Amino acid sequence: MKNIFIPILLLTVLFTSQTYGQTEIGGVSLSDTLKIGDDSLVLNGGGIREKFWLDLYVGGLYLTQKESNAQAIIDANQPMVIYLDIVSGLITSEKMIEAVDEGFQKSTQGNIEPFKNKIESFKSVFSEAIKENDTYTIAYSSDEVTISKNGKKITSIQGMEFKKALFGIWLGEEPADENLKQGMLGLN
Structure with missing residues (x-):
């Protein structure tokens, strides 16, 4: 009996340790926690950006800390991260830049003039070819948004007001994808 118990226990520990601390969404494993500087962050929620069922x-x-109020998150001057994991080879730099332009238009209700240079800087992040499995980390902390691709810092952009407009792309009144917004808010 002991000979059977030990292998089963080892398999249980191994399997549990591989899945502990991860949330799977659309075949992508998201860590349940991450650090930004000295701050520990928790996964509030996640979802899938779809277009035409893709x-x-x-x-x-x-x-x-967990929060389900989108406007409170947009307005919060505290560390936070939006993490994007590309799961389709159909996303191109051009399409992503177009989506960002549209997102800022909606997020700012068409008032992009105060952010024009910062938006151009943000869009430059997507100038290199985008491939399936590329990841983007959009981290806000200490009045600065830092954007990384595949773990490598690309640029930093100053300003809380820019952060509000940027996070509004996913969390605003007219988000990029309503189901993704609800998922990020932990509501579905």
Whole structure:
């Protein structure tokens, strides 16, 4: 009996340790926690950006504590991260830049003039070819948004007001994808 118990126990521990601390969404494993500087963040929620029934990317929202009020998150001056994992080879740099332009138009109700240079800087992140499995981390902390691709810092952009407009792309009144927004808010 002992000879059977030990292998089963080892398999249980191995299997549990591989899945502990991860949430799977659309075939992508999102860590349940991450650190930004000295701050620990928790996965608030995540979802899939779809267009015409095609999965484009998985998005996750990390906050210092769980929150389901989108406007409170947009307005919060505290560390947070939007994580994007590209799951489709159909996303191109051009399409992503177009989507970002549209997102800022909606997020700012067409008032992009105050953010024009910052938006151009943000769009430059997508100038390199985008491939399936590329990841983007959009991290806000200390009045600065830092954007990384595949773990490598690309640029930083100053300003809380820019952060509000940027996070509004996914969490605003007219989000990029309503189901993704609800998922990021932990509501579905």
